[in-house]
Amino acid sequence: MTIPPVRWALVGYGSGGRVFHAPMLAGADGVELVAVVTGDPGRRAEVADRLPSARAVSDLTELPDLGVAAVTITTPPATHTDLAHRALDLGLDVVVDKPFALTEAAARRLVDHARDAGRMLTVYQNRRWDTDFLTVRRLIADGRLGRVHRFVSRIDRLRPVRPGWATAVSTGGGTLLDLGPHLIDQALQLFGPVARLHAQLRAIRPGSGAEDEVELHLEHAGGVFSTIAAGMASAAEGPRLQVNGDRGGYLVDGFDVQEAQLKSGASPRTLGDAWGVEPPSGFGRLTTADGTVVVPSERGRWDWFYPAAAAAVRGEGPVPVDPNDAVATARIIDQARISAAEHRVVEV
Structure with missing residues (x-):
């Protein structure tokens, strides 16, 4: 049937x-x-x-x-x-x-x-199925990084200010609500709840009524320190993800291929098995005491x-995503605003 x-x-x-x-x-x-x-x-x-x-x-x-x-x-x-x-x-x-x-x-x-x-x-939360994020999950699960102690996740972009809802916090604008939910969710998925945080939120571009440069320092209850950074006034891109453990570290540049595929007019239906497949130029690097090796990326699966x-x-x-996870992310965002306004570390 x-x-x-x-x-x-x-x-x-x-x-x-x-x-x-x-x-x-x-x-x-x-x-x-x-x-x-x-x-x-x-x-x-x-x-x-x-x-x-x-x-x-x-x-x-x-x-x-x-x-x-x-x-x-x-x-x-x-x-x-x-x-x-x-x-x-x-x-x-x-x-x-x-x-x-x-x-x-x-x-x-x-x-x-x-x-x-x-x-x-x-x-x-489609970014849970990014190529780089899935690769990090695999490396952690396989023990190739050892005990992780530091995680850096960042998105650097240079974008002009455009009139509309995106320029005001009251209408849901700003980088913290735009890119923050994805980056925070990924950190929580990897390393669990946050005990305390410190945040810096700044509006850099003329005419930007909402923050366009964001940096959060999260101390997870399990001991990992995460740095979340995102900006719309950053022309020089940093690494997309950097993870360090006591056995090795992983670093990857650039962005997951699926966004570019969609923007080109492609889709899972048109690309078939080529959907979400990262080219070798997008692979990250794993460094251990034995040296540095290129790590093929997991296939991106937004289509799941x-x-x-x-x-x-x-x-x-x-x-596919528990809505209570979104509540936890929203709490981090609320506490980040308090931290930035009061220039202090806040308990989560």
């Missing part, structure tokens, strides 16, 4: 919806992308052109009549929780893009609502997220 796919809707069709989510949904096993919600007439026309099998609608309330079971919220950050609450009230299962919520309190309310409603709720989410909707497996 063939199991029918989960009928899915995409809420929002900006760059996140168009570039990062639509291709992943369209090619996911067990998923049928049947609708896109956008209030922009131009974007509704674009949906009709790019996604002829999906219907463009202007409001969430139209989705139940289309037989939609689950939605992905990929709108400006300040709207995420309101739209997610509305979707839950309509009886829909929900994926929320990062940031899950602007504050820890808002994140907890959303998790509680989904629990009380008996609906599936998860967050799109939506099939897992669909299985969770059908009650056949766990959610």
Whole structure:
């Protein structure tokens, strides 16, 4: 017996919806992308052109009549929780893009609502399936680094200030909410809860009303020290990941290949087995007492997220990302703002 796919809707069709989510949904096993919600007439026309099998609608309330079971919220950050609450009230299962919520309190309310409603709720932490992150997990699991004591994760970019929601903290703008959720989540996944932290948040670019340079120093309860850094005013890129243990260290430059593949117009469906495969130029290096060797990267698997989410909707497996993990990340972000404002180390 063939199991029918989960009928899915995409809420929002900006760059996140168009570039990062639509291709992943369209090619996911067990998923049928049947609708896109956008209030922009131009974007509704674009949906009709790019996604002829999906219907463009202007409001969430139209989705139940289309037989939609689950939605992905990929709108400006300040709207995420309101739209997610509305979707839950309509009886829909929900994926929320990062940031899950602007504050820890808002994140907890959303998790509680989904629990009380008996609906599936998860967050799109696709960076858990980056090539470099999966490679680090393998090296740690295989014991090749020994006991890890230091982790550095950074993304350096040089981007102009663009008018809109991204330039104000009140509307969910700023680098801490943009890149922070991914980098913090990766650190928590690798090394567990944080006991205390210190943060520096700065607005460097003229006209940037929100922080565009971020550095967090996290002391994990297990003893690892993590440095999280991200910036939109940094032209010279540092290493993407650096991990040091008492037996070896790993360093990798550049960015996971999957983002570039999506931006080029490719998708898991069009690339097949070439999806997520890092070229040798993107491999990292492992250094031990015996010298330095190049380490082939694990294959990136962003394409695993939506099939897992669909299985969770059908009650056949766990959610791909526990929403309580997003609450933990939101707490780190809240505490980072306190640390930066008061110039002190704060307990988490």
